[in-house]
Amino acid sequence: MSAECIDANTVTMWFDGELAPEERVSVQDHIDACDACRSLFGELGRVAADTADMAGVLVRPPRAPITVGQRIDRYAVLEWLGEGGMGVVYGAYDPKLERRVAIKLLRAETERDEDATRLLREAQSLARVSHPNVIAVYDAGEHEGHIFIAMEHVRGGTMAEWLRRDKPPWRTILARYIDAARGLAAVHAAGIVHRDFKPNNVLFGDDGRVRVTDFGLARMATPEGELAPTMERSWLGTPAYVSPEQRDRHAVDARSDQYSFCVALHEALYGELPAMGKGESSGSKVPARIRHVLARGLSTDPETRFESMDALIAELSRDRRAQWLRIGSVLAAVAGVTFGAVAYSRAHHAAPAPCAGAERKLAGVWDDARKQTIRAAFLAGGRSYAGDAWNETERALDAYTARWVASHTETCEATRVHGDQSEALMDLRIACLDARAHEVKALTDLFTSGNAKSIERAVPAVAALSSVAGCSETDALRVRVPGPSDPAKRGELEGLSTQVDQAVALARADDVPAAEKAARPLVDLVRAAGDRSLESKVHYILGRAHSGKGEWAQAEAAYFEALFAAEAALDEPEKARALVGLVWVISHQYQRPAADAERPGKLAAAILERMPKELDLRASLENNLANVQEREGRFKEALAGYERALALREADTPDGYRVGLALMNAAIPLAELDQGEKALEYQRRGIEIYERRLGPHHPLLGIALSNVAISERTIRRYDDGVAHARRARDIALDLYGPEHRQVSRSGAILADLLGDLGRYPEALMEAQNALAVFExxxxxERETVQAMNTLSSIYHSMGRYAEAVDVALRAQALCERLGNPVHHTSDMLSILGGSYLGLKQPRKAVELLERSLKIRLESRPQDDQLAQTRMLLARALWDANTDRPRAIELAVKVRDVYASLAHYEKERDEAIAWLASHPAPASR
Structure with missing residues (x-):
């Protein structure tokens, strides 16, 4: 090669697509004239093309068509910064956090599943690491179907550009590379291996700080320290810097990064790659000791390299420390022992980080002493589920407060360390986080009481804490009307705010009477103090209290008051919360059309569009709207809504209690849509989560088991259903005694299943006991109608038709008072019609069964329910001799439906037998 031959960095940038157009022309001209470089490019090009092909990138396309002024998600694009093999990087502005960011957007022309996965892995990898020498990642998402990452915007350039531009002395190069090594060490400590370390993946900021970046090839390490197996056909990485084991497509660990680092440092110090064989003139002043250190890091055998980056850093830094010690000795000799001692102390006791210590603000809120107190309170009552409830409460609060500490630290550092956020915005976010800590304090205060209700509902109460992520919704924080500035008023409000938090904690623990008692006197006090946001919270608590008592109209009025107060305060989260509550209570007023509940839901959805991090509120809204659709028999829409709620819950707290609840809710429309097996799968997943989070004796587990039993009845697994329903009934009975809703609810389900099995005496006893408690x-309430239908159906199956009619008529009267809820009304009419048929009153039966059939057709019920009503109507029409051709037509439909369903052979054969014994009338 000639003296003007292309250096290794330029070669790498060529294959990464990082050269400017004029530089590419210059390189191409040189290759045309230089045999050695043309040969080198040919060999590296073959390897790079093979690698790129396996990564799904055959040709480097032009930059993505994003222009200044466009938005990527919420980020306003300001400039194009550069591009590489996987994506394009833009400078942008984050209006929420008021700071510059860098946005990496995956190339639209080359995006494939593995590319998107790799880019998201980059964001996930970086988000795990907080270190001054590692790039900070803030956000990740999609833009027009393509993945983007929002990260720290570093003013400056890459390490490669700094080396070419400044040609710094070797000591400066070594110092900067040691900083980069510290970044790699931090990455390795988080269990991540970079796999593509090179000078172009190290940023050198104008602030003099080095940051390791571009983790698109990073992988998590296994517990043994090795990477999980990579793609068999590809080692990826950049050929000039990749380790031998990575090039040979073997599993790699942190020592592979050590090799790549030593290649890059060798090139920076000596002006050449270690294997190229050029002289050392440019690095002649570098001590031989450094070359020996690099030689060990460059060993082809990973076992002979340094055991870690920390060990390599120590060796590279050793003579620098010795130099400082010699200087310290001279200074001590000149200035005396006192000065030397002070210098030593300062050297070994660095000033604390400006944002450290957020966890200290949780003293007395959630610390070891408080944990011990609450644990004792949980276990003191000797409840069968208390130990499991404590374990999950501790785990959930540990996770919540860890998120709180991380958010508090990040909020402070955004202003005090990175300068990316204004002081005013930091104050708003810190105030929001302080309010979250006060919520935790109120809840843990409640737990210390050992109150049975608070212990039973501890896990759902912790799950209902306001989200920490909501304190990053800066648009909502900025618009809120501030509280009074008068110090006396503010002091008064602090005391009132504590009382409101206590009332909120009682509501979260589902202690309805106590929550209402605590909130009622606060309405006038808070209004007089002039904080409308706090007033909104008080009205919301009253709305929850009325809702818990089934006082739907009063609950609606309270939620509207909460909405009005939140609007006056411009408190967006509280407005959304009040609207979500309105959806729920309006949907329970059966005389109201669904549109009355869906309108506030649409407004809540519009508000929450501006707060994408409020996952809990968004999930609650989706759940409540799905509940509206379910009650109207719109099961496909309900299922879609419940599925969206489930996805949000899983994104918020994977494997948490509320994920189990969302699974149980989604199973309800699945069963109604004749997807019983899938419903059962969802419910069993939910049960597994409940048992992990709540233990085997918790009342909430009993509710879940009842729901599983219902699904098992749908798919005719009667014996399994009996076992689950009985277990649910026994859990509730042990905890509450016989006079309780949950005991009766599970007893009614058990009665239905026993009746299906023909065990009528047992079924009748369970049904009578359940209805007695409900009445x-x-x-x-609707559940009382259901219990009536259960008892009436059992009487009908036993041939006791007069008793069946008597109970069904009571159910009919209650249905009318409740606004005729479709499912219970259609069930009641079908049972009543069948009983009149048994009493030899077919004309009366026809009238009732026609009404039941009409409701079922309009509400899209399960095929088996529709077939059952049609068969009864066919018999009634035949016996009444009013329309026998239609009777035959209905029976044929029933036969065909039962023939298409699994587990309905008996009903199919009965329909066939009836048709055989009732021949179609001769046509005239």
């Missing part, structure tokens, strides 16, 4: 304690 005594809950005389005007």
């Amino acid at each position: 005594r304690l809950y005389p005007n």
